[in-house]
Amino acid sequence: MCHGWQTGKAGSVGAHFSMMSAIVQFENVGLRYGLDSETLSDISFSLHAGGFYFLTGASGAGKTSLLKLLYLAQRPSRGVIRLFGEDVVTLPRKRLPGFRRRIGVVFQDFRLVPHLSAYDNIALPLRVAGMVESEIDAPVTEMLNWVGLGDRGQARPATLSGGEQQRVAIARAVIGRPEILVADEPTGNVDADMARRLMTLFEALNRLGTTIVVATHDLPLIAQVSAAQMMKLDRGRLSDPTGSLRYPPRQQVSG
Amino acid sequence: MRMGVDRRAAAAARHRLLPEGRVAGPMPWIVAIMMFLTVLSAAAGLGLNAAVHSMGDDLAGRATVQIVEANGEQRARLAALVTERLRRIPYVRAVQPVDPAALIEQIRPWLGQDAASGELPIPALIDIELTSGQAEAKIDHLRRQLATLSPKLRLEPHAAFLQPVAGLLSSLGWLAAGIVLLMTLATGAVVVLAARAAHDGHRGTIDVLHLMGATDVQIARLFQRRIGLDALLGGALGFAMALLVLALLGARLLATGSELLATVQLPWTSWALLAVLPVGGVLLATVAARWTVLRSLGRLL
Numbered sequence: 001m002c003h004g005w006q007t008g009k010a011g012s013v014g015a016h017f018s019m020m021s022a023i024v025q026f027e028n029v030g031l032r033y034g035l036d037s038e039t040l041s042d043i044s045f046s047l048h049a050g051g052f053y054f055l056t057g058a059s060g061a062g063k064t065s066l067l068k069l070l071y072l073a074q075r076p077s078r079g080v081i082r083l084f085g086e087d088v089v090t091l092p093r094k095r096l097p098g099f100r101r102r103i104g105v106v107f108q109d110f111r112l113v114p115h116l117s118a119y120d121n122i123a124l125p126l127r128v129a130g131m132v133e134s135e136i137d138a139p140v141t142e143m144l145n146w147v148g149l150g151d152r153g154q155a156r157p158a159t160l161s162g163g164e165q166q167r168v169a170i171a172r173a174v175i176g177r178p179e180i181l182v183a184d185e186p187t188g189n190v191d192a193d194m195a196r197r198l199m200t201l202f203e204a205l206n207r208l209g210t211t212i213v214v215a216t217h218d219l220p221l222i223a224q225v226s227a228a229q230m231m232k233l234d235r236g237r238l239s240d241p242t243g244s245l246r247y248p249p250r251q252q253v254s255g
Numbered sequence: 256m257r258m259g260v261d262r263r264a265a266a267a268a269r270h271r272l273l274p275e276g277r278v279a280g281p282m283p284w285i286v287a288i289m290m291f292l293t294v295l296s297a298a299a300g301l302g303l304n305a306a307v308h309s310m311g312d313d314l315a316g317r318a319t320v321q322i323v324e325a326n327g328e329q330r331a332r333l334a335a336l337v338t339e340r341l342r343r344i345p346y347v348r349a350v351q352p353v354d355p356a357a358l359i360e361q362i363r364p365w366l367g368q369d370a371a372s373g374e375l376p377i378p379a380l381i382d383i384e385l386t387s388g389q390a391e392a393k394i395d396h397l398r399r400q401l402a403t404l405s406p407k408l409r410l411e412p413h414a415a416f417l418q419p420v421a422g423l424l425s426s427l428g429w430l431a432a433g434i435v436l437l438m439t440l441a442t443g444a445v446v447v448l449a450a451r452a453a454h455d456g457h458r459g460t461i462d463v464l465h466l467m468g469a470t471d472v473q474i475a476r477l478f479q480r481r482i483g484l485d486a487l488l489g490g491a492l493g494f495a496m497a498l499l500v501l502a503l504l505g506a507r508l509l510a511t512g513s514e515l516l517a518t519v520q521l522p523w524t525s526w527a528l529l530a531v532l533p534v535g536g537v538l539l540a541t542v543a544a545r546w547t548v549l550r551s552l553g554r555l556l
């Protein structure tokens with residue numbers, strides 16, 4: 001897992017974070033697709049660097065939409081989003097790549113590049129980061145073995161099962177050693193056993209310092225990670241049971 | 256060694272990212288046709304330009320003095336006087352009185368036996384050749400000089416005969432230049448369309464690359480490389496075909512043995528200019544592809 005990281009042209013992003021600082025901050029964020037009513041409303045929370053977070057909610061509640069804001073695939077219609085201490089809503093386009101390279105994403109629909117082999121899909125973030133070819137093979141092979149696909153490296157996504165595709169997507173998301181790992185239903189297509197193994201994998205990454213955000217319906221899975229905190233979305237609004245994730249914390253709001 | 260291997264591996268990886276084998280799409284073929292026509296037009300333009308110039312150089316310094324005098328004796332005397340005067344003018348390089356017998360021989364087919372009878376007044380002719388440069392000023396000066404000698408002298412610069420021909424050739428040359436310009440624009444437009452199609456066809460891949468933190472320039476580079484290579488292939492093919500046609504045409508021209516057509520010969524500078532066309536084509540394609548893709552990417556988040 002340990003390999004050199006070479007930043008490409010987009011460069012790294014300024015501020016440095018201790019384990020305790022807020023790595024993600026949402027303040028009164030709203031998201032509206034087109035002219036419809038708001039899909040997300042008044043979303044405020046902050047995540048700490050090194051934390052492990054679950055995001056739950058019924059289908060259509062807005063989990064994917066919230067994660068899209070987080071991994072910079074979508075700009076909010078209102079509110080402030082700070083990543084690594086910087087406001088990313090008003091960020092000029094050309095500075096986005098630098099932020100995106102610090103975030104690994106497991107998409108709900110995987111988004112594997114269909115004409116690339118599993119190996120090349122996993123290698124993609126390293127190539128984007130400008131790593132030289134001779135340094136790519138070792139980490140990619142290691143990652144393939146790690147997700148149990150050591151012998152399927154040359155397979156195209158279409159020839160892989162749903163669960164195998166999901167594991168390729170996870171390998172691709174973590175290979176660049178991102179500071180934040182965002183996973184949208186990462187266990188939706190695997191059996192309970194594989195789901196447990198993947199969670200163990202996420203916990204291992206978390207122990208290495210990666211902040212983890214997982215959207216899921218799978219409540220037993222949440223119970224498995226004892227240190228995790230949970231956010232719940234209900235029709236586009238956050239209703240986490242503890243209030244501990246709210247930003248600013250509820251007691252301060254109510255004064 | 257290691258670097259080279261790395262670079263080749265990186266190039267192969269890039270190639271896998273945007274698949275579709277080369278020469279599959281219409282791009283290289285369209286560029287080949289464009290390049291073929293462009294090179295032929297350019298060659299025609301350059302050839303015509305060269306012809307007009309060499310014709311001008313050849314003829315600008317030549318003229319004929321006509322002595323229009325009905326009386327044969329006086330005509331001969333005037334001819335001798337003019338010849339002698341002309342020989343003293345420094346910018347007149349050569350003076351060549353046309354032999355009256357030869358002249359009669361030449362016009363006999365038109366005027367019949369009468370021409371030789373001596374009863375038809377045939378003007379005496381003196382061919383002259385001027386030193387090079389400032390032909391028009393010298394002709395003007397000469398015309399005034401001759402006028403002071405006798406009103407029966409006329410000066411006919413040879414360039415005047417071929418003026419309309421030179422004019423025609425010169426307009427054809429401009430037409431060829433216009434065609435080259437239009438071809439360049441059309442090639443640019445084809446590349447823009449191809450780049451746009453490629454961009455749309457690979458939207459899924461582009462989105463994923465973007466979300467991994469690929470910069471617009473990185474993504475545009477993938478497309479510009481591919482389209483540049485397509486253009487290189489098409490351009491090389493079109494250029495080779497055009498050269499073949501030019502070589503065949505050249506052989507034909509030489510076979511005619513015509514002095515006028517033989518002047519249609521391209522100097523090496525023109526060949527160099529033609530060789531620049533495929534290089535320019537590839538550059539144009541690369542730049543147009545980059546510009547198009549960067550513009551499309553700019554509309555995404």
Ligand SMILES: Nc1ncnc2c1ncn2[C@@H]1O[C@H](COP(=O)(O)OP(=O)(O)OP(=O)(O)O)[C@@H](O)[C@H]1O
Nearest residue numbers: 033034039057058059060061062063064065066108
């Ligand atoms: N690109 C879009 N354009 C318009 N509406 C959208 C778009 N993406 C999502 N929506 C709408 O926003 C709402 C929330 O969708 P979202 O995908 O965020 O839900 P989710 O919580 O991830 O659901 P699931 O658990 O099924 O994945 C839905 O009503 C959906 O129709």
Ligand SMILES: [Mg+2]
Nearest residue numbers: 063064108184
């Ligand atoms: Mg979803």
